[in-house]
Amino acid sequence: MRKPLVAGNWKMHFTVPEGIQFVNRLRPDLERYARAVDLVLLPPSIMLWEVASVLRTSPIRVGAQNVAWEDRGAFTGEISPAMLAGWCEYVLVGHSERRHIFGESDEQIQRKVTAALRHGLRVILAVGETLEENEAGRTEEVMTRQLSRALDGVTADAAGRLSIAYEPVWAIGTGRAATPGLANEVMGMIRTWLAGVLSAGRAQETRILYGGSVTPENARSLMEEPEIDGALVGGASLKADQFSAIVASTADSMAAAQG
Ligand code: 13P
DSSP: OOOOEEEEEOOSOOOHHHHHHHHHHHHHHHHTTTTTSEEEEEOOGGGHHHHHHHTTTSSOEEEESOOOSSSSSSOTTOOOHHHHTTTOOEEEEOOHHHHHTSOOOHHHHHHHHHHHHHTTOEEEEEEOOOHHHHHTTOHHHHHHHHHHHHTTTOOTTGGGGEEEEEOOGGGTTSSOOOOHHHHHHHHHHHHHHHHHHSOHHHHHHSOEEEESSOOHHHHHHHHTSTTOOEEEESGGGGSHHHHHHHHHHHHHHHHHHHO
16 A cells, blocks of 8 residues: 655745744644655755754655756756755655746656656656646646656656656646546546556556645545545645644545555
8 A cells, every 4th residue: 555645835935934933833743644644845945954954853854846957067046956865855846837937848857857866866746737738638648748758768666766746737726626536537547657657566656646726625535535645735735734634634544545
């Protein structure tokens, strides 16, 4: 059985003191669930080191929201995988805001995934279709394109450090989450694709998260779906009580599934 993973993507929120204060408040509540759920916080890069220092003795893991594809050089404003490796365990790659606001291409995302995996980082690769693509019935085609380009050259072995986050663009920050059934269907399709490209075993082990307007109210019904192995949470990860409640629902639904 896959251990669920819940990640909080803080996006561009909190000053450094606010971020540290928030982690200190969240920590005791969250740590109670660490045996049942892998927990990851993705703070803005300016406070990554501070947050990682606070959590050094905690089971809660820290990750970056973005990474460069080169190890060093003239890349103003970027942070390389070599700089993150060793103290920061996870990195989010291909978030829809990176794709749509900052114009990241599938090719750039592929280079980031490869570079991060090469440095031993755990990658959460985000994929998702726009509303227009969804309404045109093109979800499967878009998923296949985003996945095949992003994972080009990634071996089944390296993919042991990979998770996928299915985040439909129309569900992000809109209060309109995908229905559990729809999310489960797309994620099942993603797993079938992974089995064909990596291996059946690797596909079974890979965690696929749902992201997009996850709240304490809808978390339980999403997490009960068999293909959904956790959540990538935006807005609700900025509220300690809401994030803890989502993690608690995830732990509960896993316990229920195990009987
Ligand atoms: P919301 O949970 O605010 O919809 O954001 C989802 C997201 O983009 C997480 O990466």
